[in-house]
Amino acid sequence: MDYIIKAENIVKKFDKLMAVNGVSFDVASGEIFGFLGPNGAGKTTTINILCTLAKPTSGRAIINGFDVVHQQSQVRQSIGMVFQDPSLDERLSGLQNLRFHAMVYNIPASIRGQRMEQMLRIVDLWDRRHDEVRTYSGGMKRRLELARGLLHRPKVLFLDEPTLGLDPQTRSRMWEYILEMRRSEGTTIFLTTHYMDEAEKADRIAVIDYGKIVSMDTPEKLKKIVGQDIISVKTEDNDKAIQELGFHYQIKPKQDGDGLTFNVVNGEEFLPVFIKELSTKILSVSLRRPSLDDVFLKLTGREIREEGKVDEFKAMVHQ
Secondary structure (H helix, E strand, O other), X not given: OOOOEEEEEEEEEEOOEEEXXXXXXXXXXXXXXXXXXXXXXXXXXXXXXXXXXXXXXXXXEEEOOEEOOOOHHHHHHHEEEEOOOOOXXXXXXXXXXXXXXXXXXXXXXXXXXXXXXXXXXXXXXXXXXXXXXXXXXXXXXXHHHHHHHHOOOOOEEEEEOOOOXXXXXXXXXXXXXXXXXXXXXXXXXXXXXXXXXXXOOOOEEEEEEOOEEEEEEOHHHHHOOOOOEEEEEEEXXXXXXXXXXXXXXOOOOEEEOOEEEEEEOOHHHXXXXXXXXXXXXXXXXXEXXXXXXXXXXXXXXXOOOOOOOOOHHHHXXXX
């Protein structure tokens, strides 16, 4: 078997809402596979189906050789999960939360204590193991959830916006733990995010919008969709600058706040000539390579941003 996850034409409807619309993909064992898209795009619904928390309206999904509808127990034994919304029992200690998880997943008593200590040390929570979770910071809770998700050595770890709302330092540390487990255990990582730096860590990315996969490839190949370098410039007279760009370079810039943005080939060579020749006074100018955000804009016509989230949980309750 050359894949550990296989999704075939998955559809999920909530009344009139088409949350997932014919999604298909394979994920290789040990791969980091990313879902990139705004809130409400269908990322969480797809993960819920793969994790047996929701049934597809149609289509089929296989995890570690098991069907997510007909072999749910085997699928659940094969996966770990870290979701957007906290699911820890805050009245229990960190150690008690892990012990309960270990019992649910039938980790033998002979290795349970050793495994719990190992995971708590990995996420730097061993010294706080007896403290109630309600005394933990937000970052500590996320690290405990990560330790819990990896406790039973899953074949696949699902991370649904795992670092949402965390400070940059805590986000960086969490990714150190995740990448180390992938290296040492061969864990497959299925990631959903709209953070571009997290998406860059994926081996392959599926760009999803309005329930459909609009493109799927490596981050570098996806960025080649945009192709050209991106220059942002602010001038004393943007209208005049637009006219000059059109006349001299056949470039049609876009308004970007109080500045202009446009794409060029070989931006490092273009920029010195542009600065020298533009008669309008330049107030600021910057050059950057295409990002995954630019890819999403190119593919969908809009940017990834915090949007009104579809209340998928309520929809599932009423299905």
